[in-house]
Amino acid sequence: MSIFNSQTAAAFGRLGHQIIGQIAEDNLSENAAKNVHKFTQGKSLAQMSTWADEIRSKPKWRYTAPWHYISIADHENWSTVKRMPNGDILSSLAHFEKVLSDPHTTPTKKWQALAFYVHFIGDIHQPLHVGYRHDQGGNRVKLTWFGKDSNLHSVWDSKLLAHQQLNLAEYTRLLANITPEQKRAWTGKNYYQWADESKVLRTNAYLLAINPAAELELGADYEATNLPLIELRLQQAGIRLAERLNLIFIQ
Template sequence: MKPAVILISATLALSAFASQQAHAFGQLGHRIIGEIAQNNLSESAQNQINALTKGESLAQMSTWADEIRSDKNWYHSSPWHYVSIEDDETWDTVKRNPKGDIIQSLEKYEKILKSDKVSEQDKWEALAFYVHFVGDIHQPLHVGHSHDRGGNSVKLKWFGDDTNLHSVWDSKLIEHQKLSYTEYTKFISRIAGKDIKEWEGKSYYDWADESKALRDATYKLEKNRDDQPDLRFQYIFDHTATVELRLQQAGIRLADKLNIIFAK
């Protein structure tokens, strides 16, 4: 049994179904990112990660950080999945959450992964969180407005069914393609070398700025005849390219970071 799995209580097991329903993006989008990253790891990183995870893939472990949120022992981790910043704020002026945010968490877990003085269990947890948070920060609404909770308070319809804007970007735009995570990964894995070079080497703040720049477009909602926001094929057509770009960038950047961390 993997060291970190011991920490997951029986309560989590009983609530697994509810957790899966609440975190559908973790079921597909995070696994796509993990699979892209796995396919771009160096031999050194691959070997060290396999030893740490006992052969569990990045795609498999990518959902853990969402699944544990059903366990009361991990309720405190919820703010780590996002950061709030308004359009007119900068990273120098914004008031950061004292309970932590996604940028602080990425910095924290990168340090743990680089350390030779932590337990195997702590390092496994750090890797699981890190894999997940690299994905989250590339979703535009995880660098969101505090007043609408990153689009969670923006109620709308998806093909006539009630939902919210954040859920559309977490899961529905990806799930609409009706592909498994391995199929989706194959569909979007043809990435030009020049793009890879352009994406690599940027900071966590750069990644967050990209999401911040993209989020305004997510609020341009398709409406039905009654002038109600009811997202359908036009919204999918308008935003699928952005979703797939962010999946690609997250996967490539995750591999790049892990190749550096596990270079020795």
């Protein structure tokens, strides 16, 4: 059974995934955009980005739950960590890249592969989806967020972004100012390097404040520290998704 249920494993929530999809769409080459849109059935990458979460509660698709994350301890590395027998986010990204690159893939399989691929590139950039086993990627860390009951995973998935009260178009415009220097620094890396970044960044997630009642209470200070990290990961994921799709759909 997956350690994440269908409600808590939606990295970045709908908004975050859609922002990543839109940033990627805006950075596709002309040729890649044309080839991608041949089989997306009129949907944008932003629209496709949430499909993998939307289907997961259906019995037919429950087996895909482990594909959304990987668990690793601080002292482990990718050669020593025990991998899930039913797959994880790293193996899934590699698999769906191959499916998308295969000219013999049927249009339906290619659509599904793209929807999974877009979503999982978002997931791997959410630090708590490269999480700890013992607390289920922060799901077991109960706390209050601006006075309301929540958990650490949920804060990083959606609540930090939602608290800004911006819609998709507004947030995408806010994050669209990405310099050529940033793009060069972010691209050219592999899936394991992306996961390593998340593994390092998850340390920030656990710098938690305890109130006088000995409860974890997060608010404005935590938001000010960690919102820029989440926004950076959205930008990186969008640029890297575009990079991969530009290579896959070059012809």
